Amino acid sequence: MSAAYPWLVADIGGTNARFGTVAGPGAPVADVRVLPVAGHAGPAAAVKAYLTGQDPAHPAPKSAAFALATALDGDQIELTNGAWNFSRARTQAELGLQTLLCLNDFEALALSLPRLSGAQLRPWAAAPDLGGPVPTGTVLAVIGPGTGLGVAGVVRAGDRWLALPGEGGHMTLAPADDFESAVLGEARQAFPHVSAERFLSGIGLPVMCRAVAAVMGQGEDVSALSTEQIVARGLGGESPACVRTLDLFCALLGGFAGNVALTLGARGGVFIGGGIVPRLGERFFQSAFRRRFEAKGRFQSYLAGIPTALITDTLAALAGAAQALDQADA
Known part of the structure; x- marks a missing residue:
């Protein structure tokens, strides 16, 4: 009952x-x-x-x-x-x-x-199929850059959905090129462990922006900028460091989302929640997010078949x- x-x-x-x-x-x-x-x-x-x-x-x-x-x-x-x-x-x-x-x-x-429902989502290309019968074992995942970085999954088990809570936001963040390695190296001077949340969150975006500015070496002072200011200046093109930070945020989020999809086997879809990504608007859907989501070498085709969508x-x-x-x- x-x-x-x-x-x-x-x-x-x-x-x-x-x-x-x-x-x-x-x-x-x-x-x-x-x-x-x-x-x-x-x-x-x-x-x-x-x-x-x-x-x-x-x-x-x-x-x-x-x-x-x-x-x-x-x-x-x-x-x-x-x-x-x-x-x-x-x-x-x-x-x-x-x-x-x-x-x-x-x-x-x-x-x-x-x-x-479709009215609550904005998919990246193909929409997740949430209608009709769902096979047992189907896994969906959600990641949410808000104040922190939340990660969870849900799996179909008979006629029920079982949640898979965890602390995935504290997984170590992985760089994909020399610039990203330099940015993470800069952040490690203050934080020996650079987790995904250390960059991909409201508390983390200022940390990432300061590291980006230091690596870019143009003398731009972003030390006092809040997350809201970084987003606004990046979207408005007013600050080279903020523009690069938003680009890097989307790329790293894509790589992280791909890692979550692989870890959970989330073939039913990966969903983006939290308060930061909706503020980016079209910038997010024009970013490297999806390319980096799929950029997993031999498992590129596996990830290409997994839909991603923003929860609106x-x-x-x-x-x-x-x-x-x-x-x-x-």
Whole structure:
């Protein structure tokens, strides 16, 4: 028996928490609201504020699933980049829930993949085929350059989808040419281990830009630039170092995505989430991303058959939380 309705679903990051409800079987996520994490003492307080804004005639939620931007281990949960530190058991009791699931945010995003429609995606060439029966063993993967770099997968197992959460963003980043090797070498002066997240994220883009500027050797000072400024100046062509940084970002992301596809055997598709890539617009689809995705020597043809797509729906993780509840035993 699945979790009792109505459902409350949430996507909780360090800055904002998105909430929505699912009224019954097959219903979409509705009544979505965004609340600031810092404005509430914890998830229970935020949920109560969300419910206060709903129609009082609506029944209280009986089941909930929280997608959380943190690693999960045990009852006590602390957001990596947020102020909330809470007990899932006490939160469940305080809200009177029969079921409370807590998932890593990229675990939830991975579980959303089978539910995505064409309107929620922008594919690179051929679109992933998410319609119709899916063979057991099919794997989909998602990577998301946001504040950090999330990586997860999902595999079809009979009539269920099983999430494959992990910390793939901390894999060592691999260069593909002399310039990239020099940029990584520059970064290693400050960071002995240059992970993928060290460059391919909101916290990493300034690190990569400083390294790029140093290797280019044109004396450009980018030391004070934020990720937002790097993206803006790169897209506007105002800064040679920022332009080169965006090019390198797309290329390295493609190579990294190809590594994830090979590691997970994600022949059903690799999806790009997170907040950075959508800001790049056409620049991303004109970049070296797809060429580098496929540039794996003897396995080029294997990767050529794997579709890639950008997730354009910022609320996709809520659908993943709903998928987790849909598969939950009461």
